[in-house]
Amino acid sequence: MSEQIRFFLPGPVHVPAEVLAAMTRPSIGHRSPEFKALYATVAERLPKIFRTSRDVVVVTSSGSLSWDMALRSSLRKDVLCLTNGAFSERFMTVAKACGLDVDQVAMPWGQAIDPDLLRQALRRKKYEAVTLAHNETSTGVLSPLADLAEVVRQESDAMIFVDAVSSMAGAQVETEAWDIDFMFTGSQKALALPPGLALVSVSERFEKLAGEIPARGYYTDVLRYLDNHRKSSTVTTPAVPQVWALDVQLDRLLAEGLENRWQRHWELRRRTEAWADEAGFEYASAADAASPTVSCLKPPADLEAPALVKQLQSQDIVVGGGYGAWKPSTFRIGHMGEVQLSDLTTLFDALDEAVRSLRG
Numbered sequence: 001m002s003e004q005i006r007f008f009l010p011g012p013v014h015v016p017a018e019v020l021a022a023m024t025r026p027s028i029g030h031r032s033p034e035f036k037a038l039y040a041t042v043a044e045r046l047p048k049i050f051r052t053s054r055d056v057v058v059v060t061s062s063g064s065l066s067w068d069m070a071l072r073s074s075l076r077k078d079v080l081c082l083t084n085g086a087f088s089e090r091f092m093t094v095a096k097a098c099g100l101d102v103d104q105v106a107m108p109w110g111q112a113i114d115p116d117l118l119r120q121a122l123r124r125k126k127y128e129a130v131t132l133a134h135n136e137t138s139t140g141v142l143s144p145l146a147d148l149a150e151v152v153r154q155e156s157d158a159m160i161f162v163d164a165v166s167s168m169a170g171a172q173v174e175t176e177a178w179d180i181d182f183m184f185t186g187s188q189k190a191l192a193l194p195p196g197l198a199l200v201s202v203s204e205r206f207e208k209l210a211g212e213i214p215a216r217g218y219y220t221d222v223l224r225y226l227d228n229h230r231k232s233s234t235v236t237t238p239a240v241p242q243v244w245a246l247d248v249q250l251d252r253l254l255a256e257g258l259e260n261r262w263q264r265h266w267e268l269r270r271r272t273e274a275w276a277d278e279a280g281f282e283y284a285s286a287a288d289a290a291s292p293t294v295s296c297l298k299p300p301a302d303l304e305a306p307a308l309v310k311q312l313q314s315q316d317i318v319v320g321g322g323y324g325a326w327k328p329s330t331f332r333i334g335h336m337g338e339v340q341l342s343d344l345t346t347l348f349d350a351l352d353e354a355v356r357s358l359r360g
């Protein structure tokens with residue numbers, strides 16, 4: 001039986017009790033045969049979630065380290081950053097912090113990345129890599145990754161670096177079929193795990209180019225992780241409890257079926273759209289950029305988004321506030337991970353109640 005969920009942040013998300021319980025097992029050494037066996041079984045199943053035949057490395061860090069890993073491990077100079085919200089912009093900030101020469105294709109917040117603008121940028125200049133966030137958590141926007149990746153392949157030999165932090169396991173992600181060079185996610189979003197792990201997969205091309213970069217750092221060096229991964233081992237002391245949790249959750253994910261899981265996330269999105277329509281709330285994101293994992297909504301003019309978030313807290317329901325410049329005008333519902341339609345019914349009853357009480 002699924003648990004009643006009242007926690008709808010767009011990450012971290014509700015974690016099932018069975019998964020949490022796995023984290024309370026007694027300590028084991030990370031160089032022990034027990035850990036090797038645990039790592040090996042996790043490593044065997046993760047590529048099914050990423051849809052790749054390549055390795056998916058388990059890194060003890062939040063998702064953000066992956067930005068540095070992608071950029072520091074493989075690039076020398078020119079990178080094109082596609083931005084449409086706070087997290088894709090942060091990918092660009094990290095590129096600048098790594099000393100790279102950065103060009104930007106900037107979409108307005110709330111819109112998906114436009115493949116035509118990408119094509120034009122690639123025709124103007126040669127880049128080593130293109131970066132983007134598949135799902136912009138700040139605005140609830142899913143960009144057309146398959147189309148964007150196709151444009152990169154048609155127009156250039158640039159690598160494609162994809163932040164799938166809030167799309168992996170909640171939306172279709174085809175790492176290998178879409179020929180993505182660096183694909184990563186974090187544990188605390190649609191995978192419905194506690195925070196603490198980043199999961200990373202790189203293409204053969206990435207691996208080869210990384211081998212030619214002299215100073216890849218240490219914690220950021222993808223090749224060091226791959227070396228260890230191939231021995232069912234980790235570079236540093238891993239967050240073993242999180243890996244236990246991942247082990248249990250992978251079984252649950254695969255039992256549901258990845259495609260069923262994507263489907264359920266779209267149903268959650270549609271249910272949210274139906275409620276918003278009825279209650280007079282508008283999506284802050286463009287209709288053709290709908291995200292199956294995050295809805296970013298604007299309340300009717302007589303209501304303030306932060307007040308609504310606070311009112312829900314008094315009913316023991318958590319949703320996300322707006323992000324950055326959108327903070328005063330929007331709030332976000334994370335309908336990802338283990339959320340079921342029945343949980344959304346509870347949420348929307350509470351939202352209706354909150355609206356009534358704010359209107360007095």
Ligand SMILES: Cc1ncc(COP(=O)(O)O)c(C=O)c1O
Pocket residue numbers: 011062063064065087133135136137138163164165166186
């Ligand atoms: C799209 C996206 N990328 C990256 C991050 C950063 O991940 P973390 O907080 O795990 O470092 C987030 C976090 O919300 C995100 O939503």
